[in-house]
């Protein structure tokens with residue numbers, strides 16, 4: 274599928290800064306957009322448009338004073354999401370806020386709700402907010418396993434997987450190209466037990482039958498994704514896809530993928546000769562969908578903050594996450 278050029282000119286770019294305001298019980302403050310405004314009735318993170326000459330921090334302090342009557346200390350960046358809307362290109366820059374003075378009230382007549390984190394997906398929100406909610410709830414790293422060189426290495430491979438789980442990985446794609454069916458099944462079964470014990474999610478790369486059989490998630494290579502018109506596994510199991518262009522991302526969203534992976538952002542030994550697309554191209558692709566999207570290609574833990582600043586859920590990696 275080809276990338277269609279964006280129909281929205283750069284002059285329609287709108288910079289918005291908002292707060293993920295979180296109280297001591299971990300609840301997040303949402304505000305409901307009032308009637309007569311764009312996206313009326315949807316819930317959002319309080320904030321608003323940056324004015325000329327304002328830094329994001331200054332804009333957020335002003336907006337939250339005007340809208341909620343509180344004086345905030347702006348915390349670290351959570352994620353900045355570029356998103357295409359029918360009439361504009363939005364960039365929603367969300368900052369964590371855990372410290373403020375005063376009690377938030379809807380000074381513009383907007384309803385407010387303190388929402389426990391796990392209840393956030395139940396609130397209808399604008400498209401740019403879906404990746405923000407995912408950034409609050411889902412892992413910022415996605416391990417893709419390397420292939421054990423020979424059957425003699427399978428035990429060591431499982432040891433390394435356990436090491437990765439101990440290091441905090443909680444979303445894993447088992448990718449075993451060239452490994453025969455029986456050995457693949459044995460490795461995936463053993464890996465699934467370790468992941469379950471660690472509370473981690475496991476997705477099998479490219480083998481829908483095996484995923485279905487073992488009740489595991491499925492990760493679709495782009496070539497498989499392109500042949501699908503509907504979700505190939507039950508709604509209860511995780512589904513993800515590797516995508517390289519806007520058409521593949523839209524298809525991944527349309528068939529109900531939970532998240533996608535886009536890259537290579539940098540050149541990597543796994544794909545010799547393929548140059549990295551860079552962060553600007555990653556961000557431009559991401560804005561076509563509201564799925565959480567991991568960046569892949571030569572990335573490691575040190576790249577997570579930069580990935581988030583370009584709208585990524587986080588990083589996906591083989592070497593960067595394998596101990």
Ligand SMILES: Nc1nc2c([nH]c(=O)n2[C@H]2C[C@H](O)[C@@H](COP(=O)(O)OP(=O)(O)OP(=O)(O)O)O2)c(=O)[nH]1
Nearest residue numbers: 289291310311312317318319320321322399401402
């Ligand atoms: N504050 C905030 N705005 C959001 C979020 N998600 C999202 O798509 N937006 C959009 C809605 C608006 O188009 C824009 C924020 O501008 P604003 O709050 O100053 O809204 P407004 O009604 O004055 O703007 P508009 O109707 O003229 O677009 O960003 C969010 O979580 N928080």
